[in-house]
Amino acid sequence: MTAPSGRMAVPPEDDGKRLDAALAALLPGVGLRGRRRLCQNGLALVDGRSAPPAFRVRAGQELAVIDTTEDSPAQAVLGCAHDDRPAAVIRRSDDLAFLHKPAGMHTAALEGSPVTSLESLLPVLLPGCPAALLLNRLDAPTSGIVAAALDEEGAAMYRSAQASGRTEKRYLAVLEGALEAPAAVRRRIVQDGRKRVRVMDEDDADPARRTLIFPLAVFRRGDAVFLFQQDGKAEGGACLNAPVTLAGCVIFRGARHQIRSHAAALGFPLLGDARYGSLSSPALPGGVAGEHFFLHHARLSLPGVEVTDLPDWLDPLCRAGIVMEKDVLGWLEWSGGYGS
Numbered sequence: 615m616t617a618p619s620g621r622m623a624v625p626p627e628d629d630g631k632r633l634d635a636a637l638a639a640l641l642p643g644v645g646l647r648g649r650r651r652l653c654q655n656g657l658a659l660v661d662g663r664s665a666p667p668a669f670r671v672r673a674g675q676e677l678a679v680i681d682t683t684e685d686s687p688a689q690a691v692l693g694c695a696h697d698d699r700p701a702a703v704i705r706r707s708d709d710l711a712f713l714h715k716p717a718g719m720h721t722a723a724l725e726g727s728p729v730t731s732l733e734s735l736l737p738v739l740l741p742g743c744p745a746a747l748l749l750n751r752l753d754a755p756t757s758g759i760v761a762a763a764l765d766e767e768g769a770a771m772y773r774s775a776q777a778s779g780r781t782e783k784r785y786l787a788v789l790e791g792a793l794e795a796p797a798a799v800r801r802r803i804v805q806d807g808r809k810r811v812r813v814m815d816e817d818d819a820d821p822a823r824r825t826l827i828f829p830l831a832v833f834r835r836g837d838a839v840f841l842f843q844q845d846g847k848a849e850g851g852a853c854l855n856a857p858v859t860l861a862g863c864v865i866f867r868g869a870r871h872q873i874r875s876h877a878a879a880l881g882f883p884l885l886g887d888a889r890y891g892s893l894s895s896p897a898l899p900g901g902v903a904g905e906h907f908f909l910h911h912a913r914l915s916l917p918g919v920e921v922t923d924l925p926d927w928l929d930p931l932c933r934a935g936i937v938m939e940k941d942v943l944g945w946l947e948w949s950g951g952y953g954s
Contacts, residue, residue, distance in 0.1 A: 621678040624671045633658060633677075634667040640677055651718060652679060654700065657729060680729070701735050705921050709768030710761060711740055712914065712921045717757040717906075721748060732760055740764065749773075753871070758785070758911030759923050775916040776867060779822040784913035784946055785863040785873055786830075786925055789882040790892050792857035793829040799876035800824040803869050810889055811871045813879040825876040826864040826952055830945060831937040832857055835885075835894075840930055841908075853894065858885055860937055862945050864952050873909065884909055913946045922946055 620640055628636045637649045637658060644652075652658045653667040657680040660671060671677065701719065705712045713732060715721060720731040733748055740746045740762065749761040749772045763769035775781045799813075802823070806812035818824065836854030859882065863873045871890075877883055878890035884907040886892055892907070910925035924942075932939040 621676055624673050624675045624677060626673045628671060629673040630670055632667060633660065633665050633669040633671055636671045636677060637679070640679060654730065699926055701732055701739060703739055704759065704923050706740075706764075707768075707919075709764055709771060710919070711743075711746070711764060712919075712923075713739060713760045713762060714923050715752055715757060715760045717755055717910075720754050721751040721760060736762065750868070752911060753874075753909075755906050756909045756911065757925055759783075759914045759921055760911075761914065772916065779866050780917055781866060782913075782915040782951055783865050783868060783911060784915075785865070786908075786910045786912045786928065786942070786946075787861050787863055787873065787877065788885045788908035789827075789859040789861050789877055790856075790885045790894055791859065791882045792832045793827065793859040793861060793880075793882050794832070796826065796828045797880055798824055798826050799880055801876070801879060803872060803875055805870070811869070811875050813875050820867065822867040823869065823872075824866070825873055827877060827880065827882075828862040828864075828945065829859050830862050830942060831860040831931075833860075833936050834858075837936055838931060838934065840934070841927055856894070860931065860942075862942075874907075915951070920947075 622640050624636060625639075628639070634646060634649045634653055637644075637652070641649060641652075649658070650667045653665065653669075658665065659678040659680070660669060661675050662678070699714060699716055701716055702714045703711055704714055715732045720729065721733065723731045723733040736743070736746045736748075743764045745763075745765055747763045747769055749763055749769065752758060752760060761772060763772060772781075800817040800821075800823070802814040802816055802818040803811045804814060834854065835856050835858045838858070839854060861877075861882075863877070865872055874884055874887055874890050878887070878892075883890045883892040885894055886907040887905075889905065908925070908927055910923075910927075912923055912925065914921045922943075928937075928939070928942060931937050932942075
């Protein structure tokens with residue numbers, strides 16, 4: 615278990631406060647949503663034990679926070695405050711379930727770590743399904759749909775569809791720069807160490823290993839400054855005039871970091887994805903550091919199943935008139951498919 619990075623005793627004046635409120639004294643640079651996220655992911659301790667955000671602390675109890683150094687699970691949690699929905703079941707059948715994974719939460723359980731993952735929540739989300747098994751993974755900063763098999767038949771059904779190219783996954787992403795026309799990236803991806811992948815010059819021999827990218831709206835970053843609290847102070851007016859693109863991305867047989875690396879290879883990295891060349895690092899509520907970008911798995915199609923899950927950050931874009939929700943839904947739910 616990672617050592618706590620800070621600790622304090624609850625002062626008498628905080629007796630009876632909610633844990634997420636009491637943590638303000640220990641974490642003065644983290645906003646309420648960030649503190650709540652820490653609690654939800656098991657990173658805030660009361661007398662050495664994880665506690666939920668609404669836990670009422672008592673004077674004299676010791677509060678501690680798990681280490682938030684770079685690349686730690688805590689940093690991933692803090693860096694994705696734009697998604698405040700908890701993990702939940704979106705849809706369920708006899709053999710398969712489709713879950714919402716919040717940004718900042720790891721998909722798979724991390725060995726020896728107390729951090730809550732989607733995998734560790736399966737007994738809570740899918741009670742009575744001890745054989746439940748996650749079928750796809752999303753990076754910690756990525757939100758959206760994760761499929762789970764409830765039995766062997768469900769696992770076989772999904773894997774058969776995946777192997778034959780009959781799955782289609784549609785994502786929403788915010789890209790750096792103005793993408794004016796649809797593009798397809800077919801270049802082969804290879805692992806290049808633990809932190810990133812490398813895009814090769816040649817195309818992948820598997821036609822299903824490609825990324826299709828469609829511009830849905832191009833706007834000035836300053837038009838959506840509400841998504842990036844403290845943005846203007848952090849990077850100045852010139853950055854606010856830079857164009858960004860709300861894009862739809864389609865993959866069929868995904869690989870690790872496929873959309874992130876393919877978008878960067880096209881010259882339009884995800885906004886804030888410094889690992890793949892983004893020059894911007896949008897500040898989020900609380901001004902916390904860490905890896906954060908806007909990428910959401912919003913639509914999953916396989917034979918007989920269509921599941922949609924919209925990201926939290928789409929609604930403020932629609933309310934601001936930057937994008938029309940009907941246009942995004944029209945793209946997501948277009949039944950023609952894009953072929954594999």
